[in-house]
Amino acid sequence: EGVQPQDYVLIKMEVLPPFTGKMKALEGKRVFLAAATLRPETMYGQTNCWVLPEGKYGAYEVNDSEVFVLTARAALNLAYQRLSRVPEKPTCLVELSGQDLIGLPLSSPLSFNKIIYSLPMLTILTDKGTGIVTSVPSDSPDDFMALQDLKAKPALRSKYGVKDEWVLPFEVIPIIRIPEFGDKAAEKVCTDLKIRSQNDKEKLAEAKRLTYLKGFTEGTMLEAKPLIRSALLAGGAAVMYSE
Ligand code: A2H
Secondary structure (H helix, E strand, O other): OOOOOOOOEEEEEEEOOOOOHHHHHHOOOEEEEEEEEOOHHHHHHOOEEEEOOOOEEEEEEOOOOEEEEEOHHHHHHHHOOOOOOEOOEOOEEEEEEHHHHOOOEEEOOOOOOOOEEEEEOOOOOOOOOOOOEEEOOOOOHHHHHHHHHHHHOHHHHHHOOOOHHHOOOOOOOOOEEEOOOEOOHHHHHHHHOOOOOOOOHHHHHHHHHHHHHHHHHHOEEOOHHHHHHHHHHHOOOOOOOOO
């Protein structure tokens, strides 16, 4: 960890009922997977959420009605930031493994897709953020390759019990244009560098360097009007009407 505190935005992705399995213990509560991001402006482009299959998570009470799923480490930090029902003391309602979370249907605030799913990513660090990561394959090479791995490898899907319909329908959503890389920068750079999987650490480091640098200095958000219109329509919060 750095010397400076890192300020993340925690994106609350609500777990949609009915709750089954270990989640049943949380019935009646509003339960959110809480993902730490440095890029909240990319949230239109979410296609899924990532968890570490063998990671240890818990469902922690944030207040009387809301529960966050994250690592114990993050829950302790939050408890000192007024995000715990009991101040300075995390209360865990149920312990969960990453595998328990795979396949949960989620509703995320700005996502074009009304429902996204929780999927396995094998390179998640448990000592960073919340251990939950939101996936934006248009702009994050890590996210693009992890999604690509699941799409291309049926054996990987079956190893973690991932159903085809949680992965295959989800396409990269363009949200930011970088002159050199177009509007799917992560896909372009991963293809150019011939990155073969999410475990291709060295090449992914280079891909990230390229996209983050250019994205920061030269990236422009695509026009908001059509983005917001499609988001409303896809979310079922609006319909088209003409006269
Ligand atoms: B970012 P930094 Cl579109 N393990 O969010 C691995 N990666 C993690 C993590 C963990 N425990 N917790 C957070 N992250 C990811 C969006 C995004 C991110 C985009 C582009 C770049 C980017 C969508 N994923 O990160 O080491 C999260 O992915 C650029 C570094 O603290 C989080 O922001 O700097 C970022 O890494 C935090 O990494």
